[in-house]
Amino acid sequence: MLRGLVFAVAGLALSVPRGHAQLYDSLDAYPPRWQLDTSDCDARILTHKHLADGGIDGRACEVVTINATHGTEAVLAYPIEPIVPIDGLTANVAVMSARPGARIGFRVRFPYLRPEPSRRPASVIVYGASYNDSGQFARIGIGMIERPLRLKTMALRGEHGADANLKDPYVDAVVVNAYSGVGVTALRLDELRVDGIVSVTDVSRATVPHPASSGHDDDRTAASRVDPQAASIPADASRMNVFPNGKVTRILQHNGEPLAWVRSLGFDAVQLSSPPDALLLNEAIQTRVAIYAPAPSAPDPALQSLLQPVAAWYIGHNEALDSTRVDAADLTARRLRAFPGPWQRPILGAPSESYRRYMTIMDAMVQDMPIRARGLTAEEEVAEITRFARRVGDRAQMAAGVMSMPPERTLQQTQAIADSIGAPQPTGFRWHSMWLQAMRSLEIAPHAILFRSTHSLASGTELDTQRSMALSYVNRMIAMLEPWIAGATPVTPLRVTGAPYYCTRLAKDDVDVVLLTSKASRGSEVLAGDGQTLELILSPTDSKKTIWRLTNFTAQRLAADVTATGARLSIVSPDAAEIIVISSDPSVGGALSQSAARFARQAALDRWQLAGDLVRQTRNQWQTVSASRVGNRTAPMDLIGVAGRTLAEAEPLYRAGDSDATLRMARRADAWALRSEWQLAETLMPDWPRPTSCPPIDCGAAEVQTMWYPLTQDRGWSRNFMTAGALDTAESLNEERWKFGKRLEGRAKSEVVFASRGSYAGPGALLARATAIADDPLPGGYEGTVIQIRSPAVRVPAHTAVRIDALVRTIGFGRPHQGVLVYDSIGGQEMGVLVRGRSAWTPVRLYRQTLEETEVSVMFELMGDGEVMIDEVTLRIWEPEKEPPPKAFRPLSTAVVDDDESLESR
Structure with a gap:
């Protein structure tokens, strides 16, 4: 045998x-x-x-x-x-x-x-x-x-x-x-x-x-x-495949969109919030869209013949799968694995911690990229997702989660502010930051990317229309690269000089795909390399290979510059994301060209329209700012004008079918508009560079922020309603006022005490400290949250603007996504401000709008190993009508005013 x-x-x-x-x-x-x-x-x-x-x-x-x-x-x-x-x-x-x-x-x-x-x-x-x-x-x-x-x-x-x-x-x-x-x-x-x-x-x-x-x-x-x-199972053969091999499955979090339209945007699958019904299953069969959904409480015989599109059962929807939910998830998984044969499906979920315990329950897991407003660097974003990949290894398939819109609470807050002041609803979406996160997520060679969404792309609003075009563009870029990135292995990246870009390098079958993403970012804002030169330092081996650039959805041959110090590849005015392919086989170029050609025309249309929307939106916003006399910065109309003319020149090229030229001109206009938008945000946010959360700015709604701009000034705000916020006595830390919660007590030593020395003002401040017990340091993010601190609550009327201030200083927190997360009960964690590396007292400010009468508390979360001091926490509401009137003028005297000093004395 x-x-x-x-x-x-x-x-x-x-x-x-x-x-x-x-x-x-x-x-x-x-x-x-x-x-x-x-x-x-x-x-x-x-x-x-x-x-x-x-x-x-x-x-x-x-x-x-x-x-x-x-x-x-x-x-x-x-x-x-x-x-x-x-x-x-x-x-x-x-x-x-x-x-x-x-x-x-x-x-x-x-x-x-x-x-x-x-x-x-x-x-x-x-x-x-x-x-x-x-x-x-x-x-x-x-x-x-x-x-x-x-x-x-x-x-x-x-x-x-x-x-x-x-x-x-x-x-x-x-x-x-x-x-x-x-x-x-x-x-x-x-x-x-x-x-x-x-x-x-x-x-x-x-x-x-x-x-x-x-x-x-x-x-x-x-x-x-x-x-x-x-x-077909790549790692753990007792488990069924959640995602097919040889692909990077693109999944949309479904909100009622027609599946045929979802398919036209380049998606392979949808993730549902409830079990599928017969109508949706029939639609999925017809459109060849896979379904990831919560399972029904019991199998329905009427649906059994329609289950073919269901690729996996999704557990833990709308709940945090943390360490406290492992047993409940295990019970759910056992119930699903006991279903009759035709209903058997693999299990998918998105744990936030305890990955090794969840690995025994799930066949695949989703790891979400960090919230963009947290301000993590490109290196830190990648470090977070690769840490997850190391934990999971080959025991389960991996998917990356990328938010395809502003955080839901940020959008709700911005819409509420717009309604309260009569401003137009937000119309734009900073899609470039989503694009960069999707490209960086490829560092772990995921089996799938789940694009998170809480609003329907088919709502008809300008914001959701922009989102659909952006998702279409990103999906087509991933699909173009799919033959060379699905199942690839991350290898040593190239050294980058010049423009600030992060480099990812994936190797598969003698083909290396180099992904370059801009590191010039601020929250969800991004700058492309307009006017700068990006240089890749090539090894002697790489310099002898054939090099192509796929950024414009064509396989453009590039030649390396050989100098006395070695070979390098120069890219002038790079896009926000650049794609370079290196191979010793020249015939790869033909396959690259064929793959790019399949998606080029639609990608050119999407990018041209997205750039046009951004240029038009930025021009209108600058005009509103100038008319409102906000700030003292002159509108960069030269940049906006050049961007508009470039797009106008690109239109006939697109209609003539020249996708390459269309994309080149569209991304050039896009870079100029991004720089104009960056300057606009600085004009509208005088609190920067202090750590600040302002919903219209975070959402990119400059038209709302222009009308809300007076609230960024000191006049009009009430007295401080946070009576225990001074933290000047040890009694202020008792359970009836400030409240404290601890996690990971088996992994970390933590304490919250009153500090009588080193305060910002007054005789004391709050000191919180977390230290890992084991040699293994604590992780970042929610998984590394050790201490949660909650202030006394203040009751605030409905439809009221709120400003929260605090003084914070930190020591330690040296790993990615570590620090002190400062947030409130209105905005929640997703609108929190991450503070780290601040050894001097640093002011933190949160702007909020109440939707209904509610109690507002301020929260501080310690994530990872470190120490924080907190002092002078205040909460004020917007009451311009209660502003004290100016002092009344004294009646003019008949006496002669001899000099300016006597005039001032009066």
């Missing part, structure tokens, strides 16, 4: 595409790839990073430092696509350690054997060579695994009984057993290579006897084929 296997697989391997025959990872690129999988020695990772020049080739390598007790295994896993376990499969990796003993192997999974209690597929490790050259690099390898795998399989059958289903095993990871004794061990890993790869997906269409057959008749019969469903 083994001889038949070898010939069958060898024949199949000849037909496998060249790029699938080998996997090579230099292990130079962030994030680290290896994950601590299992151990019997209480292994704990102390540090996990890249060493810039510590590799076998003098370049970067991965370094893992592990602390272990007595045992035999501390298994580091490098996940790979499911491949057939044959003798021709080999792997080797360069290793260096001060101790001998590290050993390489393959992890083999058995998809149909799922022992209790985890219900995860059973696995075994087949080991190869060991590391014995202490203090220097040595390559260790593995091959010829069929015989040892057969022995492992026999042992499994002895453990689980003769009825154990051991069909169709597959290799899903290269592993290194890093255990080399008690204590701390540092291990360098470099240049992983896997050869002889035969993908399970390819074999699923062939008749191949399986090497792990035990000789039982039932196994012999079934081993002549690979189960198609199991073969």
Whole structure:
């Protein structure tokens, strides 16, 4: 049987595409790839990073430092696509350690054997060579695994009984057993290579006897084929695929839009807020739109024949899947997995923490990109989503969540302000920041991107019309790149100089896709590289390859500039997002051109209309500001005028079908309009650069802010209604006034005390401190929230403007998305201001509008390791009619005024 296997697989391997025959990872690129999988020695990772020049080739390598007790295994896993376990499969990796003993192997999974209690597929490790050259690099390898795998399989059958289903095993990871004794061990890993790869997906269409057959008749019969469903699962074969392989599925959070129109915008699927009915299922079948939705409470036989579009059941809609909801989610998942066969679907959710516990429940998970108003840098945004990817690894499919509109409460606040002062409703959407987040989310090579939305794109409002065009444009850019980014591997990015841009580099099948996104941002505002030059520093190897630029939806050939200091690629006036493709195969250009041509015309129309809307909107807003005599900045009408003329020149080019030229001119006009809009926001927000939350500014509604501008001045605001906000006595911190909540008490030590020294004003201030107990520092975001502080409530009438001020200073909070989140009960967390890196007292200001009579409290959340002092918290309402009248003039005296001083005295 083994001889038949070898010939069958060898024949199949000849037909496998060249790029699938080998996997090579230099292990130079962030994030680290290896994950601590299992151990019997209480292994704990102390540090996990890249060493810039510590590799076998003098370049970067991965370094893992592990602390272990007595045992035999501390298994580091490098996940790979499911491949057939044959003798021709080999792997080797360069290793260096001060101790001998590290050993390489393959992890083999058995998809149909799922022992209790985890219900995860059973696995075994087949080991190869060991590391014995202490203090220097040595390559260790593995091959010829069929015989040892057969022995492992026999042992499994002895453990689980003769009825154990051991069909169709597959290799899903290269592993290194890093255990080399008690204590701390540092291990360098470099240049992983896997050869002889035969993908399970390819074999699923062939008749191949399986090497792990035990000789039982039932196994012999079934081993002549690979189960198609199991073969399509990339990592954990006990689970069903939520998203198809080879794609980046684009999902819209559905709000009643016609599915045919959703499909026309480039979406593959929708996420519902309630179980689908027959009408929607029929529509989904006709339009070929997949559905992700909450499951019904019980199966409805009338719908059973219409379930084909349902790709997964979505759990946790409209609730935070945090650590307190794990048990409830587990009960829901068990109920869904007990449904009758036709109703069985994989499970999808979006946990906010406790990822490892949720991984045992879900087949795929969504990680939302940080709220753009938080002001995280590009590096921090990527670090947050890659941290999630490292936690999940290959145990579940991953999707990125990107907000496709302003936060719902920000929009509600802006609309309420507009109604209260008679201003027009907001009409624009800062879509560029959404675009950049979508491109940065590709850093983790997600299986899907879920575009969050709380309003219907088909509402007919100008804002939602803009959103639909922006989503259409972004979807087409992702679809154009899909063949080269779906399933790609992040590798070491190129060095960028000149214009401030973040670089992501994805490698797949000898094609590298380089994504460059502008770092010139402020909240949800973005600047393109208008007038600047972006330079990419190429390695000697890259400079010899063929380079294309796909930014304009054409495969434009670029030539590198060779200088005495090396080769570089220059891009003048780059777009907000740039796409560069590098390959040693010149024929790739033809495939790139074909893919780009499919989407170019619609992309050109969308971008031209979006740029036109932005230019027109910015011109009108500047005219309103000038007429209102707000601020002292002169309107940049030269920029706006040039942008308008450029768009006018682009219109005949679009009508002539010249998509390339249309896109070039549209993005040029777009860059000028973005710069004008940036200056407009500065004119309308005199509180900057202090941390400020002002709904019309955050929403990009300059027309509303122009009329609301008087509220940014000090006159017209009432006295302070926050009676305990001075925080001058320890009694102000008692439970009847300020309230405190703590989380993560098993991971962090935290305290909230009255500080009698170092206050901003008065004899005291509030001091809050959080420190991780374990060596592993706390994460950022909600997952790292340790302390929640709530002020006394102040009752405020309906339809009233509110201004909240506080003085804050911080120490620590050095990781991404850490700091003190300052927000209120009206705007909630999504409108909060993140404060960090402020060792001096910093004023924070929040503007709000009440929708109804309500009690308003101010909240402070500590996210991560750090310390904050809070003082002088005030809450005022807008009461210009109660402004004290000016002092009455004294009657003119008959006395002669001799000089100016006597006049002033009167």
